Amino acid sequence: MTELQDLDQRVLWHPFTQMSEWDPLVIAEAAGSYLIDTEGRRYLDGVGSLWCNVHGHRHPVLDQALRTQLDKVAHSTFLGLSHPPGIELAAALLEVVPRGLRRVFYSDSGSAAVEIALKQSFQFWQLTGHPHKQRFVRLVDAYHGDTLGAVGVGGIDLFHRVFGPLLVQSIPLETPFQTDGVAVLAKLAKLLETSGDTIAAVVMEPLIQGAAGMLTHPPGFLRGVEQLCQEFSVHLIVDEVATGFGRTGTLFACEQEGVSPDFLCVAKGISGGYLPLAATLTTEAVFAAFLGKRTEMKHFFHGHTYTANPLACAVGLASLRLLQESTLANAQQRIGELSSTLARVRGWRGVRDVRQRGMMIGIELSSIEGRSLGVEACVHARELGVILRPLGDVIVWMPPLTLSADELQLLEQATHEAIECL
Ligand SMILES: Cc1ncc(COP(=O)(O)O)c(C=O)c1O
Structure with a gap:
């Protein structure tokens, strides 16, 4: 064990980790699709650093955007002040998101983004004369983050059972996974018809429920939910924390x-x-409902110290441009190749199901009583130079969108070998 590994074990508490079994791998550097540990070993970043890496690591364009902003200001608050990267990124986002969206409220994590939507929806109904619209509808097995509001509309029992008494209860709706979604939509229609006057919003991940194990939805389901929300005057909150920025093959x-x-x-x-x-x-x-005189106290009381951090906004602007210029096209090419790769994966021994939406892939293993096959396979893959992280018995592939054809091959080979070892 290196000195740093030893120090890590003595001073840290890692997220989602049983620390009594913790064996730290310390990443010191990265380049492109690879992470490099303190001993110089290279690993393909098969889960894009927990689903967020888009263009690979240390991309020169992003590095430069960051350095340029660093020469101006690293951080200045967005409460009471503004700054160019925050303004420019918001304007650029509004150019590319679905047509009806006109206002950007920044925060600093996916969980916070969802909490803010819940609070804005709730307050909107209070402000517009519908004080009874207080409840939220969510899908079974949904995941929207780990803060209490986000957990309240989440449905992954394994993660969140213990916090049950702390949560604001929401109304569960079956996930349409492996169905045509018609029965779920009919149930939602009935719910909104009878109780829509007490419901603020339906919150959902679009097309695929990531943390639930990459559960795909049937085509038309999202559209169906939108239509029902419009019909019964209930907000639709779409959580694109995982699917956004090219991950499913389109920008959103x-x-x-x-x-x-x-x-x-x-x-x-x-x-x-x-x-x-x-x-x-x-x-x-929604935005307009919060307008009035300051003394009316209609404004939205929510903000974080690092809301709209200028460095993050500057790199975000460069990232969005890069996505549009080249990265999205690369992802679309890889997604095309993935269909033949995944056809092979479906035939591997021990694979029960393979699910995909663009560059979000779940490989479900046939479970064996008393074994954590997902974890075991990911341990093997790491020995073969690929970092993966499972969701139960589901191995996830969520690499940078700039993944090359050769890197996809490495991902396939290492995963295959890791599963063969089980
Ligand atoms: C769909 C979805 N929503 C919200 C979150 C929470 O984001 P964060 O970890 O940045 O709080 C995640 C994280 O995986 C997610 O997949």
Whole structure:
């Protein structure tokens, strides 16, 4: 064990980690799709540093954007002040998001982006004479982050059961995974018809529920939910924290169904995977409800110290341009190749199911009682030079969108070998 590994074990507490079994791998550097540890060993970043890396590591354009901003100001508050990168990124985002979204409210994590949407929706109904619209509808197995508001609309029991008594309860709706979604939409229609006057919003991940194990939705489901929300005057909050910024093959997943939600939550890829940044985008109608004299106290009381950090916004602006110029096209090419790769994966021994939306892939293993196959496979993959992180028995592929054809081959080979070892 190196000195740093020893120090890590003595001073740190890592997220989502049983520390009694913790064996630190210390990453000192990175380049392109690779992470490099303190001993100089290289690993393919198969999960894009927890689903946020878009253009690979140390991209010269992003590095330069960061350095240029660093020569101006690293941080200045957005409470009471503004700054060029925050303004320019917001304007650029509004050019590319679904048409109805006109306002950008920044924060610093996906969880915060979702909490803000919940609070804005809630307050909107209070401000507009519908004080009983207080409840939220969410999908079973949904994941929207780990802060209490986000957990309240989440449904992954394994992560959040213990916090049950602390949560604001939400209304669960079956996930349409492996169905045509018609029955779920019918159930939602009934719920909104009978109780819509007490419901503020439906909150959901579009096209695919990532943390649930890459559960894909049938085509038209998102559009169906949008139509019902419009019919019964209930907000639609779409959480694109995982799917946003090219991950599903289009800049935003909503585009694939022509959906324009009342709230769009983004984080992860917004800064290319460089710095903590998030945003909640909403419509002019929602924004306008909060307008009035300061003394009326209608404004939105929410903000974080690092809201709209200028370094993060500057790199976010460079990242968005790069996505449009080249990275999205590269992702689309890889997604095309992935269909033949995944056809092979489906035939591997021990693989039960393979699910994909663009560059979000879940490889589900046939479970064996008493074994954590996902974890075991990822340990093997690391020995073969590929970093993966499972969701239960599902191995996730979520590499940078700049992944090359050769790197995809390495990802496939290492995953295959790791599964063969089980
Ligand atoms: C769909 C979705 N929403 C929200 C979050 C939470 O984001 P963060 O970890 O930045 O708080 C995640 C994280 O994986 C996510 O996948």
